[in-house]
Amino acid sequence: MKRRDFLYLSGLTAGAGxxxxxxxxxxxxxxxxxxxxxxxxxxxxxxxxxxxxGASYVDVRIGRYLNQSxxxxxxxxxNIANTESYGMGIRxxxxxxxxxxxxxxxxxxxxxxxxxxxxxxxKFNAPLLEEPLKLAPQKGYGQVSWKTPILQNAFDVPLKDKxxxxxxxxxxxxxxxxxxxxxxxxxINEQKYFASTEGSYIDQDIHRIWPTFTxxxxxxxxxxxxxxxxxxxxxxxGYEYLIPDKKEEIDGIFKLYRNRYDILADMRLASAQVAEKxxxxxxxxxxxxxxxxxxxxFLTIHESVGHPTELDRVLGYEANYAGTSFLTLDKWKxxxxxxxxxxxxxxxxxxxxxxxxxxxxxxxxxQCGEWDIIKNGVLVNYQVTRDQAHMLGLNASQxxxxxxxxxxxQFQRMPNVSLQPNKEGLKVxxxxxxTEKGIYMFGRNSYSxxxxxxxxxxxxxxxxxxxxxxxxxxxxDAAYQANTQEFWNACSAIAGEQDxxxxxxxxxxxxxxxxxxxxxxxxxxxxxxGVSIINTGRNI
Amino acid sequence: xxxxxxxxAEQLLKKVLAFSKADECEINLSGSEGGxxxxxxxxxxxxxxxxxxxxxxxxxxxKKLGVATINEFDDASLEKVVRRSEELAKLAPENPEFMxxxxxxxxxxxxxxxxxxxxxxxxxxxxxxxxxxxxxxENKLTAAGFMENSAGFSAMMNSHGLFAYNxxxxxxxxxxxxxEDGKGSGYASKSYNDVSKLNVDTLxxxxxxxxAGSAAAKALEPGKYTVILEPAASVVLLENLFFAxxxxxxxxxxxxxSKPGGKTKLGxxxxxxxxxxxxxxxxxxxxxxxxxxDGRPQERMNWINKGVVENxxxxxxxxxxxxxxxxxxxxxxxxxxxxxxxxDLIKGTEKGILVTRLWYIRSxxxxxxxxxxxxxxxxxxxxxxxxxxxxxxxxxxESPVIMxxxxxxxxxPERCVSGESGxxxxxxxxxxxxxxxxxxSDAV
Numbered sequence: 001m002k003r004r005d006f007l008y009l010s011g012l013t014a015g016a017g018x019x020x021x022x023x024x025x026x027x028x029x030x031x032x033x034x035x036x037x038x039x040x041x042x043x044x045x046x047x048x049x050x051x052x053x054g055a056s057y058v059d060v061r062i063g064r065y066l067n068q069s070x071x072x073x074x075x076x077x078x079n080i081a082n083t084e085s086y087g088m089g090i091r092x093x094x095x096x097x098x099x100x101x102x103x104x105x106x107x108x109x110x111x112x113x114x115x116x117x118x119x120x121x122x123k124f125n126a127p128l129l130e131e132p133l134k135l136a137p138q139k140g141y142g143q144v145s146w147k148t149p150i151l152q153n154a155f156d157v158p159l160k161d162k163x164x165x166x167x168x169x170x171x172x173x174x175x176x177x178x179x180x181x182x183x184x185x186x187x188i189n190e191q192k193y194f195a196s197t198e199g200s201y202i203d204q205d206i207h208r209i210w211p212t213f214t215x216x217x218x219x220x221x222x223x224x225x226x227x228x229x230x231x232x233x234x235x236x237x238g239y240e241y242l243i244p245d246k247k248e249e250i251d252g253i254f255k256l257y258r259n260r261y262d263i264l265a266d267m268r269l270a271s272a273q274v275a276e277k278x279x280x281x282x283x284x285x286x287x288x289x290x291x292x293x294x295x296x297x298f299l300t301i302h303e304s305v306g307h308p309t310e311l312d313r314v315l316g317y318e319a320n321y322a323g324t325s326f327l328t329l330d331k332w333k334x335x336x337x338x339x340x341x342x343x344x345x346x347x348x349x350x351x352x353x354x355x356x357x358x359x360x361x362x363x364x365x366x367q368c369g370e371w372d373i374i375k376n377g378v379l380v381n382y383q384v385t386r387d388q389a390h391m392l393g394l395n396a397s398q399x400x401x402x403x404x405x406x407x408x409x410q411f412q413r414m415p416n417v418s419l420q421p422n423k424e425g426l427k428v429x430x431x432x433x434x435t436e437k438g439i440y441m442f443g444r445n446s447y448s449x450x451x452x453x454x455x456x457x458x459x460x461x462x463x464x465x466x467x468x469x470x471x472x473x474x475x476x477d478a479a480y481q482a483n484t485q486e487f488w489n490a491c492s493a494i495a496g497e498q499d500x501x502x503x504x505x506x507x508x509x510x511x512x513x514x515x516x517x518x519x520x521x522x523x524x525x526x527x528x529x530g531v532s533i534i535n536t537g538r539n540i
Numbered sequence: 541x542x543x544x545x546x547x548x549a550e551q552l553l554k555k556v557l558a559f560s561k562a563d564e565c566e567i568n569l570s571g572s573e574g575g576x577x578x579x580x581x582x583x584x585x586x587x588x589x590x591x592x593x594x595x596x597x598x599x600x601x602x603k604k605l606g607v608a609t610i611n612e613f614d615d616a617s618l619e620k621v622v623r624r625s626e627e628l629a630k631l632a633p634e635n636p637e638f639m640x641x642x643x644x645x646x647x648x649x650x651x652x653x654x655x656x657x658x659x660x661x662x663x664x665x666x667x668x669x670x671x672x673x674x675x676x677x678e679n680k681l682t683a684a685g686f687m688e689n690s691a692g693f694s695a696m697m698n699s700h701g702l703f704a705y706n707x708x709x710x711x712x713x714x715x716x717x718x719x720e721d722g723k724g725s726g727y728a729s730k731s732y733n734d735v736s737k738l739n740v741d742t743l744x745x746x747x748x749x750x751x752a753g754s755a756a757a758k759a760l761e762p763g764k765y766t767v768i769l770e771p772a773a774s775v776v777l778l779e780n781l782f783f784a785x786x787x788x789x790x791x792x793x794x795x796x797x798s799k800p801g802g803k804t805k806l807g808x809x810x811x812x813x814x815x816x817x818x819x820x821x822x823x824x825x826x827x828x829x830x831x832x833x834d835g836r837p838q839e840r841m842n843w844i845n846k847g848v849v850e851n852x853x854x855x856x857x858x859x860x861x862x863x864x865x866x867x868x869x870x871x872x873x874x875x876x877x878x879x880x881x882x883x884d885l886i887k888g889t890e891k892g893i894l895v896t897r898l899w900y901i902r903s904x905x906x907x908x909x910x911x912x913x914x915x916x917x918x919x920x921x922x923x924x925x926x927x928x929x930x931x932x933x934x935x936x937x938e939s940p941v942i943m944x945x946x947x948x949x950x951x952x953p954e955r956c957v958s959g960e961s962g963x964x965x966x967x968x969x970x971x972x973x974x975x976x977x978x979x980x981s982d983a984v
Contacts, residue, residue, distance in 0.1 A: 100588035124666040128584040218793045223800030317580040319684035320716040409586045448902045450914045455981035512686040538908040540941045
């Protein structure tokens, strides 16, 4: 493949609407981080300007958000986009209320005006508060830095190599007889600088990557079609995620991937499996023991455990959009609310290596750590930011503040929330052997849950039937429906650490105006007794 | 960036274009100023002001395209961005699907900019929230809501003489009120170009009435029911049908509009003949831009006419390949209705369920357009033409194609906004037979 080092218009002509594209720039420019001294100088202008207008607390985030996306289909590249978004968000407390303003005009005059606007907004809003804000104490760290521990910066890899890999994968699919194949690679670099009136100047360089694809097969006679998506995960890693490593492979009923991904092998497998999906028999609805691979379970964890333990939802801050939570404070205070069975242990963290949530410090300057959320099946904690900590009687934030861009207000976002593996090293093969009537599901597909996180419905990329301890082939049109508490109390077995993997969401939406965040969920293959499976096949 | 007027935008774009040495060059310019306020637990929570701008330069040599962007506007930066896009174009492989930029186009004036909306300031937003909070507190309810406004411009110019310019304002308001015991919840939302149409007081009172009325919900067995969907509920289903009306997907055999053997349902009856869906940028109730982002004019267009699929949207490349009109996808959907009110529809219902909002809609099967999701913020049982009592929320599994074949009656269209995508629409309340609810939810 030659001369693919190009940049192509990607949705850039959405000129008539207001939501413009992020700034696009040449790949070579992505590698130049802004000068640290300059960032400190700009931050100090904002801190001083807001303080002089009457702010009692100020924090400043200077962000340079670099994204590269490569999209291909069949034998050609659809588009490559390198985007940059650079600017400053200033958050203040004045008269006990939050105020915020942001700008991409980084002149001293513009920064001072933006700081003044933030203070003005806080003062207008203060009379509408029931009580003034209370921030958990936070020491200033001085000038510190943190970087995702990557082995190879994806932005250093020549565009040609990335394009070649995707097109090579596409060729495998086309040679296997699929009708269509789309593949994509997303590379993210957040260069974030945080400064506050408490004396922190935190510089962070955060990297994420996500390779993915979809193959489509159409049955000639009937016109029925099926798809199979990649079983990769978005990761908090560099390009090394795309360099296969046998040590990171798991020998299940087919090959699965831990911290390295073999896109060519997965494409080969997907092309065969999508043909099998066309021929698969429709699932018989009813109760089954459900075995979920981490490629599917991560999203169920995200929706049914991650979101309902967000304290802002519990308190009602998201009531108008994302919703509230069934895990109300009385259930936490009781100290015995059985969220799940004894073996269910969830930890929150922002530190797991390779995870999407891993950072050194959150977006309000709090150093990140790890804590229990569900222990022995009982709800023991939530996810909090500085202005929420006092509501749980905590004297420090857990570091769960995040904003997806310099232009948006930072607020409580989900850390990694992960299911702890079985300490005795239970094997997946034994789990299957001990299942009489089951469904074994892989990969994310359709997902939907109510606004208090009781009732959910999920499907997968692949659903195998298990009969009398044996895999009995693929079924189609299978989705599982359950109530969150009943589902986690039906959790009967969790595989050991050897099977533990991270799955993740690159675009988790929350807040108004809407923001996305990236978060991982670790787990091993897990079994749930007697879950309701529905058949989603229809005719129109 | 300040909002440039037409002459200022044209002048800036000409200046950028003058630097071009490529075979073809096209430039998109946009900028906006806006603000927002959010409240919850009967108090303001977060709010802010946002200012942004963007200049995008696309240069082409033959079928090789390069794109670069900048948000600095001094002469040196403008020349730099043009040179960079040209360098990238020279590096690019030929794209067989590249279409030469359009020549001059005729656009109708759009009515999307309202000065009063552009003049919204932090005080107006705070005052609106104070109004909403007062109603909540008087009714012993807990409010959470959001208001956002924006004013901006978009312009484009290319080396074939195309020039387009538009200004747009928007204001969005939505609010949820909940009873203190958490057993009742009500919602209201609107999005307008013109802030004078926004009535925060009325909307908050609608949400308050639904909150109080939805407490003490009773459980009904899941199954097939006659439902009345308020516009805010049906828009999130209809938009999924609308977003999937792409010609290429249909021609390629991977759409609900595909038929075996490479054929499609274009020109065929798809749904009940009471269904007519169109778009019109000049509609007085819902003005949208008169040009699309690649410079194609947006015109009034029938999508489904009396149940028949009349048009699909095409990329310029696909239209050229298929010898079809390159119809762009529009910014808003309009569905025809009748003069009947929502109350009239309820009066004519023997047994049914009134659904006021749907939530977390996801595609289950693109072949049948089967969607799943849940009811939310006020669901009511109707018997003998009257609302009898609130009911617990349901999960549904339903296809809008099946739903629009089971269409029983339509009411008067009203402006609504999708709680899922933010799409604006003018849609009537509708009564549907045999809508499939598959399980109950404990959520309020």
